Amino acid sequence: MEKIVVNLAYLLAASLFILGLKGLSHPRTAVRGNLLGALGMLIAVVVTLLDKRIVDFSVILAGLVVGALIGVVLALKVEMTAMPQLVAIFNGLGGGASALVAGAALYETKNPDYLFTTASVASGIIGSVTFFGSGVAFAKLQGLIKERPIRYTGEQVVKALFALIALALGTYLVLNPQNLELYWIIAGVASILGILLTIAIGGADMPVVIALLNSYSGLAAAATGFVLQNNALIISGSLVGASGIILTNLMCKAMNRSLLNVLFGGFGEVATADQDDIYAGKVKATSPEEVALLLEGARRVVIVPGYGMAVAQAQHAVRDLYNLLESKGVEVEFGIHPVAGRMPGHMNVLLAEVDIPYEKMKELEEINPTFEQTDVVIVIGANDVVNPLAQTDPKSPIAGMPVLEVWKAKTVIVIKRSLSPGFAGIPNPLFAMDNTLMLFADAKKAVQEIVSALKEG
Amino acid sequence: MEDFVMYFTIFVLSMFVGFEVITKVPPTLHTPLMSGSNAISGITIVGAIISAGSGHSILTTILGFLALVFATVNVVGGFLVTHRMLEMFRGKD
Numbered sequence: 001m002e003k004i005v006v007n008l009a010y011l012l013a014a015s016l017f018i019l020g021l022k023g024l025s026h027p028r029t030a031v032r033g034n035l036l037g038a039l040g041m042l043i044a045v046v047v048t049l050l051d052k053r054i055v056d057f058s059v060i061l062a063g064l065v066v067g068a069l070i071g072v073v074l075a076l077k078v079e080m081t082a083m084p085q086l087v088a089i090f091n092g093l094g095g096g097a098s099a100l101v102a103g104a105a106l107y108e109t110k111n112p113d114y115l116f117t118t119a120s121v122a123s124g125i126i127g128s129v130t131f132f133g134s135g136v137a138f139a140k141l142q143g144l145i146k147e148r149p150i151r152y153t154g155e156q157v158v159k160a161l162f163a164l165i166a167l168a169l170g171t172y173l174v175l176n177p178q179n180l181e182l183y184w185i186i187a188g189v190a191s192i193l194g195i196l197l198t199i200a201i202g203g204a205d206m207p208v209v210i211a212l213l214n215s216y217s218g219l220a221a222a223a224t225g226f227v228l229q230n231n232a233l234i235i236s237g238s239l240v241g242a243s244g245i246i247l248t249n250l251m252c253k254a255m256n257r258s259l260l261n262v263l264f265g266g267f268g269e270v271a272t273a274d275q276d277d278i279y280a281g282k283v284k285a286t287s288p289e290e291v292a293l294l295l296e297g298a299r300r301v302v303i304v305p306g307y308g309m310a311v312a313q314a315q316h317a318v319r320d321l322y323n324l325l326e327s328k329g330v331e332v333e334f335g336i337h338p339v340a341g342r343m344p345g346h347m348n349v350l351l352a353e354v355d356i357p358y359e360k361m362k363e364l365e366e367i368n369p370t371f372e373q374t375d376v377v378i379v380i381g382a383n384d385v386v387n388p389l390a391q392t393d394p395k396s397p398i399a400g401m402p403v404l405e406v407w408k409a410k411t412v413i414v415i416k417r418s419l420s421p422g423f424a425g426i427p428n429p430l431f432a433m434d435n436t437l438m439l440f441a442d443a444k445k446a447v448q449e450i451v452s453a454l455k456e457g
Numbered sequence: 458m459e460d461f462v463m464y465f466t467i468f469v470l471s472m473f474v475g476f477e478v479i480t481k482v483p484p485t486l487h488t489p490l491m492s493g494s495n496a497i498s499g500i501t502i503v504g505a506i507i508s509a510g511s512g513h514s515i516l517t518t519i520l521g522f523l524a525l526v527f528a529t530v531n532v533v534g535g536f537l538v539t540h541r542m543l544e545m546f547r548g549k550d
């Protein structure tokens with residue numbers, strides 16, 4: 001009887017998770033959706049605390065308090081620009097927790113069957129890859145280690161080798177479940193694999209990796225659900241797994257690359273030599289005052305933010321510019337590329353932070369047809385996502401990638417520190433176009449100076 | 458084996474539900490989607506609670522405690538930071 005009640009409570013929790021995710025389909029219902037999800041989690045935890053197997057609550061209480069304190073501090077202190085790092089940490093912890101729970105369950109169970117050990121091994125491998133992979137992603141995003149992909153000869157062989165060893169040891173453990181210590185060796189091998197996989201991936205490919213690790217953290221939870229024969233874990237885990245897969249797919253499409261190419265191919269690091277031919281004598285520099293003058297006469301302005309806006313913490317200055325232009329009756333919209341920034345939706349969060357209404361944030365498909373009727377486009381810290389080579393040069397590494405066609409506007413202002421190439425390592429002919437003006441400066445300072453020039457003018 | 462098929466059925470069907478629900482989330486909310494769904498994957502907390510409290514052995518208690526801390530950070534931090542972000546999107550009206 002009790003088991004039925006518990007399982008029904010888990011079903012309620014899982015249903016609330018689904019309703020919660022459904023709420024995320026619109027910014028208006030999203031807050032309530034998230035609260036429903038949290039309620040579901042609370043129900044699951046409370047019901048679990050009533051479990052008769054629990055003999056001692058002190059360790060549980062300690063764990064909950066410590067975890068909650070760290071969680072609250074992280075969630076309240078984090079800067080919106082650092083959101084990719086935080087999500088990387090959470091992904092990693094989720095995966096790590098699943099691997100640890102599966103490990104503990106192995107020790108607690110007498111005479112485990114194949115299903116049980118197989119699921120444990122799966123959870124151990126996926127969870128360890130997620131934990132350490134996310135650790136590397138965090139270190140890269142936080143700037144603790146170099147963002148550049150680390151590549152070496154025979155790297156694919158090394159990775160394949162570690163994956164095979166983990167699988168082979170896993171199979172051995174399934175067939176000989178009495179060798180429990182082997183679980184930790186498997187987890188260790190998978191940990192190294194997680195590090196190797198992420199260390200080879202560069203900064204601008206992070207949106208894909210974070211989405212993928214998100215998916216893994218869900219799949220690890222689902223695998224642990226098979227271990228514990230718990231439907232709540234299986235359902236929630238697969239929901240998150242599906243979510244991560246969808247996001248991973250979207251990110252890959254937005255770069256016109258396959259997941260395999262992102263994970264194992266990567267962009268070449270060789271800078272192309274024809275940079276001088278493209279830029280020589282054709283790049284025009286401008287000043288904040290001139291930009292202000294152009295904006296004075298504009299009726300429609302589109303702002304295209306990139307990772308550079310996040311790095312310079314320029315979103316507050318951008319908000320001031322937005323408000324000023326709107327007060328002058330200028331129509332302002334934001335064109336956001338799916339892979340702008342370091343995680344899916346990164347730019348949107350930064351703009352929401354400074355109270356830009358979400359109706360003003362336009363997707364690529366929505367904004368592209370409007371550039372022809374746009375007087376001024378301001379590109380802030382974006383490069384590859386506004387590169388016309390994606391459409392004109394089939395040999396380019398970004399060939400076929402959907403890009404924001406900013407060059408169709410009357411005037412394009414590019415705020416950038418220098419002419420240095422973006423992540424793809426290729427020059428950008430946009431910078432040399434007739435209707436492009438370069439404002440060489442730090443993004444935040446440049447926008448602030450445009451704002452004060454506009455106020456004076 | 459019968460059990461496995463049942464759990465696997467639930468797994469596959471939930472994946473379909475996940476695909477249906479998540480494709481409707483607009484790109485502007487993709488970051489809160491990641492942090493929010495991530496908090497949901499912290500459901501592994503229920504397994505951690507049992508391991509930490511069942512007093513099976515010192516080893517499993519330690520493993521359970523560690524897992525519980527990880528999962529609680531994930532759950533509490535995840536839902537909270539998602540809430541913070543979504544409040545920003547809701548705007549001031």
